[in-house]
Amino acid sequence: MRMNIICNGKEMAVVEGTTLEELILELQLNPATVVAECDGRIVLRDEYSQVTLSQGAVLELIRFVGGG
Amino acid sequence: MLTIAGHIFKSRLLVGTGKFASAEVMCRALEASGSEMVTVALRRVDLDDPTDDIMRVLDRSRYVFLPNTSGARDADEAVRLARMARASGGGDWLKLEVTPDPRTLLPDPVETLRATAILAAEGFKVLPYMNADPILALKLQDVGAAAVMPLGAPIGTNQGLLTRFQVEIIIEQARVPVIVDAGLGLPSHAAEAMEIGADAVLVNTAIAGAGDPVRMARAFAQAVEAGRTAFEAGAGRRQSRADASSPASGLGFLR
Numbered sequence: 001m002r003m004n005i006i007c008n009g010k011e012m013a014v015v016e017g018t019t020l021e022e023l024i025l026e027l028q029l030n031p032a033t034v035v036a037e038c039d040g041r042i043v044l045r046d047e048y049s050q051v052t053l054s055q056g057a058v059l060e061l062i063r064f065v066g067g068g
Numbered sequence: 069m070l071t072i073a074g075h076i077f078k079s080r081l082l083v084g085t086g087k088f089a090s091a092e093v094m095c096r097a098l099e100a101s102g103s104e105m106v107t108v109a110l111r112r113v114d115l116d117d118p119t120d121d122i123m124r125v126l127d128r129s130r131y132v133f134l135p136n137t138s139g140a141r142d143a144d145e146a147v148r149l150a151r152m153a154r155a156s157g158g159g160d161w162l163k164l165e166v167t168p169d170p171r172t173l174l175p176d177p178v179e180t181l182r183a184t185a186i187l188a189a190e191g192f193k194v195l196p197y198m199n200a201d202p203i204l205a206l207k208l209q210d211v212g213a214a215a216v217m218p219l220g221a222p223i224g225t226n227q228g229l230l231t232r233f234q235v236e237i238i239i240e241q242a243r244v245p246v247i248v249d250a251g252l253g254l255p256s257h258a259a260e261a262m263e264i265g266a267d268a269v270l271v272n273t274a275i276a277g278a279g280d281p282v283r284m285a286r287a288f289a290q291a292v293e294a295g296r297t298a299f300e301a302g303a304g305r306r307q308s309r310a311d312a313s314s315p316a317s318g319l320g321f322l323r
Contacts, residue, residue: 007115008112008113008115009112010115027113027115027118028118028119029113029118029121030121030123032123033121033123033124033156034113034156035110035152035153035155035156037152042151042152042155043155044155045155045157060112061112061113061115062110062111062112062113062152062156063110063111063113063121063122063123063156064108064109064110064122064123064126064133064135064156065086065108065109065110065111065122066084066085066086066087066088066094066108066109066122067084067085067086067107067108067109067136067138068084068085068086068087068107068109068136068138068223068224068250068270068272068273
């Protein structure tokens with residue numbers, strides 16, 4: 001079964017039961033350099049594998065970029 | 069030596085990592101600058117370009133990371149960005165920026181003061197970007213700022229130390245380091261800030277936007293060092309009347 005989440009403002013279909021860590025890896029991102037906010041709450045890096053995404057979850061994946 | 073929040077830095081030049089044409093040029097410019105502290109911003113990951121990751125090229129063991137809250141329009145947005153920066157493992161350092169007006173990018177003094185108080189209480193080492201206002205600088209120190217960062221001119225303008233008079237007062241009153249941030253466009257501008265006693269300067273656009281950013285980074289490093297040495301040496305008195313450098317006597321053979 002697939003469900004919809006909103007990731008960085010875009011709707012995205014993921015398999016039910018997907019963890020945050022699985023999604024980050026599926027998106028070809030490095031979990032070590034990505035900060036995640038799920039439904040407005042910051043998720044600590046060591047918890048990525050324990051957070052299971054739910055239908056309608058609003059996720060923000062953030063990282064450092066060049067800036068002054 | 070420059071000490072901010074108990075951390076000792078040999079270099080008094082902080083460098084921003086924005087606007088560089090390539091990661092390679094950025095890395096070489098940072099190296100040439102001799103800087104030990106670099107700023108970074110936080111943005112949404114571009115899901116269409118997952119490998120575009122500055123952390124692949126920046127050596128974390130070499131630089132203290134100073135994440136900024138650029139893009140924040142009020143204290144709440146800045147606090148949210150700050151907490152994200154800390155969650156990323158970036159340490160407790162923070163360059164606080166609250167700029168509600170995209171046209172001028174001038175910092176909001178009220179929201180900056182409010183965010184500084186919140187974040188300092190949460191254990192952040194807060195370095196607030198501020199207008200060159202001596203009273204605000206005192207208030208920011210009172211609520212726990214680890215340093216203050218008055219602007220020389222608006223961000224990215226390369227105009228130089230337009231705020232010299234106010235920055236001099238800030239330096240005179242400061243109990244924390246004063247880092248002149250924003251608007252310095254030339255090494256001479258950085259030297260001027262250091263000559264009047266600024267503890268450090270932060271430069272980004274002037275280096276990243278130069279024809280040869282690596283050489284410009286080196287030029288800024290030299291200027292910062294020269295300016296600091298001049299400050300420590302103590303400037304001679306400025307006066308309006310001429311005062312000959314050569315002896316006035318011993319000219320009898322001429323006339």
